Amino acid sequence: KNEVEQSPQNLTAQEGEFITINCSYSVGISALHWLQQHPGGGIVSLFMLSSGKKKHGRLIATINIQEKHSSLHITASHPRDSAVYICAALNSGNTPLVFGKGTRLSVIA
């Protein structure tokens, strides 16, 4: 059974800070999602990656398959980045996602 662990659980940052959220998983996976959950509850997909690094605007996601670890970085953080960030592992192509508990990020102006 794949367990997905995230750290930290809660994170408070000052506007402009560089932020890192970590995700570890216990078994081999085919891909990993980073998701953002807004205060209203909706979930938005940020990245899906299976190797290396992806960048979108101020967001960067990296994954190390051998170490079973992924990170999500936010550069020049802004209060609008405040949300819960969730990583979810995909064990194989058509299996359902296994979710972490999420990291609650608050960025203060």
Place this chain on the structure above:
Amino acid sequence: EPEVTQTPSHQVTQMGQEVILRCVPISNHLYFYWYRQILGQKVEFLVSFYNNEISEKSEIFDDQFSVERPDGSNFTLKIRSTKLEDSAMYFCARKLTGANTEAFFGQGTRLTVV
């Protein structure tokens, strides 16, 4: 990428009543999923649906739950006799294929059982 539309956004129901949650995915997407998130907890898998039949389900998805795609478009989750512990956010997700393709989520339906 177009959104997945879920209706209703919020439903309050009496314990023991039946509820139907609806998801309107993009028509050419073949893989659909229902997930549940109890308040304060992580998102959990309920069921996956492919080619008009269930392909996988979790232990949460007991006989009180059913899914179907009645008109080839809307994808529904029915809870036959709701319990208090069914109160949660329910998310529909879609994927274009069963391979390593990105999953897209609806905005969720908040179900409150009273």
